[in-house]
Amino acid sequence: MKLRRGPRPWPVTVFAGVLLAAASWNLGADLKPALAHPVEAERIAMVSAASARFCILAIPAAAIWLLGSRVARWFVTLAAVGFAAYKIAGTIRFGLADGDGTGRLLAGLALNGLTVLLFTPSASRWFAAGGPRDALARD
Numbered sequence: 001m002k003l004r005r006g007p008r009p010w011p012v013t014v015f016a017g018v019l020l021a022a023a024s025w026n027l028g029a030d031l032k033p034a035l036a037h038p039v040e041a042e043r044i045a046m047v048s049a050a051s052a053r054f055c056i057l058a059i060p061a062a063a064i065w066l067l068g069s070r071v072a073r074w075f076v077t078l079a080a081v082g083f084a085a086y087k088i089a090g091t092i093r094f095g096l097a098d099g100d101g102t103g104r105l106l107a108g109l110a111l112n113g114l115t116v117l118l119f120t121p122s123a124s125r126w127f128a129a130g131g132p133r134d135a136l137a138r139d
Helices: 008-038 041-066 070-094 101-119 121-128
Strands: none
Touching: 008 041, 008 101, 008 121, 041 070, 070 101, 101 121
C-alpha cells in the first residue's frame, strides 16, 4: 500500500485523532500500575499487555489515516459493533458492577460511535478515491 497524499476529510482526522488519544490515555493508565508492580515477571507481562492494547487501537487508526485502508475501516467497524454488543449484553446480564460503571460504559460506546464518522459522505468519497479495489491491480 502507498501513503495517501493530500488532505484528509475532517471526519477521518477526528476519528484517527480521538482513537490515538484514547489509546495513549489507556497506555498511560495501564503502565502506571504496571511499572510500580514489585514482581518483575508480572511487571513485564503487564507492560506487554498494555503495549498490545495500544497497538490494537493504534495500528488500525494509522492504517486509516495514513493509508486510507478500506480493510481497516471495516475491521474497526466490526470491532466496534462487537464491543458494543459485548458491553451491552454484559450490562444486561450482570448489571453495572460499580458506581463508575455507567460512565465507563457510556464512554466506551461513545468512542465506538466515532466509527460513524468513517461513513460520512466526505469520508466515503475519500476512501473510494483511494485507488483500485482489485487485489491484483498494479500501479
